[in-house]
Amino acid sequence: MPRKKATPATPAIEAEGVNVEAINKAVAEADANAKRLSVIDAQFSDNLPYDKVRIENEARFFLTESAGALLEAGKRLILLKEHEVHGEFIAALERIGIAPRAAQKMMQAALKFSSKPQIAALGRSKLLELMAEDDETLEALEEGGTIAGLAIDELDRMSVRELKDALHKARDKNQHDAEVHEKLIAQKDRKINELHKKVHEREKRTKEWPFRVREIQIETTELGAAMLEEADRLDVLRDAILTEQFGEEEHEPANEAMAVVYYDTLTQVMNRVIDLWQACDEVFSGYKAKARPMLDVQLPEAGE
Numbered sequence: 001m002p003r004k005k006a007t008p009a010t011p012a013i014e015a016e017g018v019n020v021e022a023i024n025k026a027v028a029e030a031d032a033n034a035k036r037l038s039v040i041d042a043q044f045s046d047n048l049p050y051d052k053v054r055i056e057n058e059a060r061f062f063l064t065e066s067a068g069a070l071l072e073a074g075k076r077l078i079l080l081k082e083h084e085v086h087g088e089f090i091a092a093l094e095r096i097g098i099a100p101r102a103a104q105k106m107m108q109a110a111l112k113f114s115s116k117p118q119i120a121a122l123g124r125s126k127l128l129e130l131m132a133e134d135d136e137t138l139e140a141l142e143e144g145g146t147i148a149g150l151a152i153d154e155l156d157r158m159s160v161r162e163l164k165d166a167l168h169k170a171r172d173k174n175q176h177d178a179e180v181h182e183k184l185i186a187q188k189d190r191k192i193n194e195l196h197k198k199v200h201e202r203e204k205r206t207k208e209w210p211f212r213v214r215e216i217q218i219e220t221t222e223l224g225a226a227m228l229e230e231a232d233r234l235d236v237l238r239d240a241i242l243t244e245q246f247g248e249e250e251h252e253p254a255n256e257a258m259a260v261v262y263y264d265t266l267t268q269v270m271n272r273v274i275d276l277w278q279a280c281d282e283v284f285s286g287y288k289a290k291a292r293p294m295l296d297v298q299l300p301e302a303g304e
Contacts, residue, residue, distance in 0.1 A: 040082045044075040044110070052092070055079050059096050067124035074110025077103050105131065116142040118152050125160040129167060149245055166245075173244070180236055184229050191225040238262065 041050060048054075059076035061069075077098075081089050093103050109127055112135065113120045119142055120127065130138065133147060141147045147155070148170035155163060195218060241262065246254035281288070 037082060040079065044078050044114075050079060050083055052080070052084070056092055056096055059098075067120055067122070067127055070106060070124050070127065071110050071114050071120055074106035074108070075114060077107050078110055081107065112138060118142055122152075122155055123160075126155065126163055129160065129164050133167075177236065180232075184232050187232075188225050188229045191228075192222055195221045195225075234262075234266070 037050075055076045059073050059080070077093075080092050084092060090100065093100055098106075105128065108131060112131065113127055116138060119130065119138060122130075130147075137147055141152060144151070148166045150158070150166060158166070241255060241258045
């Protein structure tokens with residue numbers, strides 16, 4: 001009697017109800033986490049293997065040192081935070097003797113300044129004052145640029161209080177300039193919108209006019225609005241020349257250089273406007289009595 005063909009045994013992994021998809025997902029997440037930690041370790045571990053006890057001891061040591069040590073402590077805290085779960089990281093901070101908020105500032109400082117040795121040399125207190133600056137500004141400063149109009153060597157000679165005041169004034173000025181710019185844009189948009197509204201209201205009564213008539217009216221007023229906006233911006237630049245600091249020793253030469261360019265520019269603009277005005281007066285003088293400010297332009301009725 002022939003034997004029945006044996007049924008293949010169910011693989012043990014399926015028989016035991018193991019979720020293969022979940023295992024694969026967990027393995028993938030572990031691999032991704034390992035890659036992330038390898039990047040963190042390469043940047044902050046000084047080529048040493050991760051050791052929680054050593055890292056805590058080093059962080060505690062660096063907390064007693066200066067600005068460079070602040071960054072070193074911040075690097076150790078980053079390693080702890082990335083390698084440990086949240087609860088263990090908090091416990092590590094308690095063992096080291098540092099509050100979570102202070103630890104956060106140190107980690108932020110390490111991220112911002114570890115690759116900027118010139119800025120780091122300014123000292124711990126100045127680093128903390130520079131924490132609020134954006135990365136692009138700090139990169140420019142490290143590469144020889146300025147912040148609040150001040151170069152690295154000038155920042156080094158300043159007291160922490162002077163630096164704080166300079167940064168505060170610069171931020172206030174930037175905010176003021178942004179508000180002025182927004183105001184100018186809003187004024188320009190309002191003028192153009194009001195002009196378009198006036199033109200639209202009279203379009204029904206001026207259908208027989210060629211389109212080019214209305215086009216020239218609109219373009220003329222838009223160009224006038226743009227000129228007024230640029231004049232307002234020149235006004236802002238004049239205030240900047242008078243109020244901004246350009247270095248204690250070179251302040252007067254800097255003012256002179258800017259004022260000469262400013263005066264030459266206004267002279268050229270004024271002469272060009274006078275030419276335009278004279279040409280206008282020669283050919284359109286008969287309409288001068290009907291002239292109105294830009295926003296009060298009344299388009300004539302058809303046939304007028």
